Amino acid sequence: MKILAFESSCDETAVAVVEDGRHVLSDAIASQVDLHALYGGVVPEIASRKHVEAIAALTEQALAGAGCTRSDIDAVAVTYAPGLIGAVLVGLSFAKSAAFSLGVPLIPVHHIRGHIAANYLAFPELEPPFLALAISGGNTLIIDVRDYTDMVILGGTRDDAAGECFDKSARVLGLPYPGGKPMDDLAQQSQGGVYRLPSSHVDGAPLDMSFSGLKTAVVNLAHHAQQVGEELDRAALARDFTNAVSDILVPRVMEAARQTGRTRIAAAGGVAANSIIRANLREACARENRTLYLPPLRLCGDNGAMIGAQGYYEYLAGHTAGMELNAYATRDIGEQA
Numbered sequence: 001m002k003i004l005a006f007e008s009s010c011d012e013t014a015v016a017v018v019e020d021g022r023h024v025l026s027d028a029i030a031s032q033v034d035l036h037a038l039y040g041g042v043v044p045e046i047a048s049r050k051h052v053e054a055i056a057a058l059t060e061q062a063l064a065g066a067g068c069t070r071s072d073i074d075a076v077a078v079t080y081a082p083g084l085i086g087a088v089l090v091g092l093s094f095a096k097s098a099a100f101s102l103g104v105p106l107i108p109v110h111h112i113r114g115h116i117a118a119n120y121l122a123f124p125e126l127e128p129p130f131l132a133l134a135i136s137g138g139n140t141l142i143i144d145v146r147d148y149t150d151m152v153i154l155g156g157t158r159d160d161a162a163g164e165c166f167d168k169s170a171r172v173l174g175l176p177y178p179g180g181k182p183m184d185d186l187a188q189q190s191q192g193g194v195y196r197l198p199s200s201h202v203d204g205a206p207l208d209m210s211f212s213g214l215k216t217a218v219v220n221l222a223h224h225a226q227q228v229g230e231e232l233d234r235a236a237l238a239r240d241f242t243n244a245v246s247d248i249l250v251p252r253v254m255e256a257a258r259q260t261g262r263t264r265i266a267a268a269g270g271v272a273a274n275s276i277i278r279a280n281l282r283e284a285c286a287r288e289n290r291t292l293y294l295p296p297l298r299l300c301g302d303n304g305a306m307i308g309a310q311g312y313y314e315y316l317a318g319h320t321a322g323m324e325l326n327a328y329a330t331r332d333i334g335e336q337a
Helices: 033-037 044-066 085-102 111-122 162-172 180-187 212-228 234-260 275-287 304-316
Strands: 002-007 012-019 023-031 075-081 106-110 130-135 140-147 150-156 264-268 291-293
Touching (some): 002 085, 002 304, 075 085, 106 111, 111 304, 140 234, 150 234, 264 275
Parallel strands (some): 002 075
8 A cells, every 4th residue: 555645743854655564666855954043043034934835846756756646545644733834834835735636535643652753763673662751842741652553641841842942942052943952962072971960750640751950050151151241061951951851761660661561662753763861761761671772863854755654554454534634732642634
């Protein structure tokens, strides 16, 4: 089964063709990173307009790259939530048109389910049940993946997402947007241990997280150094910050594994590309004899292939939609469209 898949939830326009949920035939991506870097973050209206400009040509590119014609497509999958509402609407509207004109089913896909499904493309042997740590610019969640379309949130951030915290801390340190890779590169230049940063705990919810205090602490350290004329050890602060984020994430996902008895853990989302967090996850899983799945860096960020992968399993579960399908800025991963 060949699925034409669309992803436009933020600042990447992505179109892919995926066969049977596991084989990527093509994955075309148009990034807007350089444009939004001028503003230090994603400008929603600009993102939406750029999606409109790119999506038609990108679809032709994806079909050509897969060696497919329109008649070879069996279904259309699309991100319908969550994300920047204008951006999501562009991809959804185009996908509706494609499905209608081709006379094939339309499959709605939750963006975070897509990130988790990126692991199916990298690891053909991976099947539910397993735990997923979904960490990105907009979401930070610990998810029990009971089946391909049956997922339950066990814990999550109460405020900022981990990726948002990276971006804002990077800006304070004078690093470019997006801040994930520049922060990672800078952190590699120090062993850290210079700055004491807070570690949050949510009373009565041991698997929940909070990152706002950590972000504020970085901002205050940088501003204080500037006000008193002290030199800020930027590399050490980047390292200590990353270690603090990892110290929030890793123990909680390991605790969730112990509580659920899951022996397999998969990471997903853009922050899963961070080298320090990846190393700490490997060490923790090795210590507790659990199998860890870390997608390659190219599958950590937003892409169309992950939507096509999850779309296949949504289709098998009977989760298709009509032309009345709407876009949502927020949506629980356990809800159906």
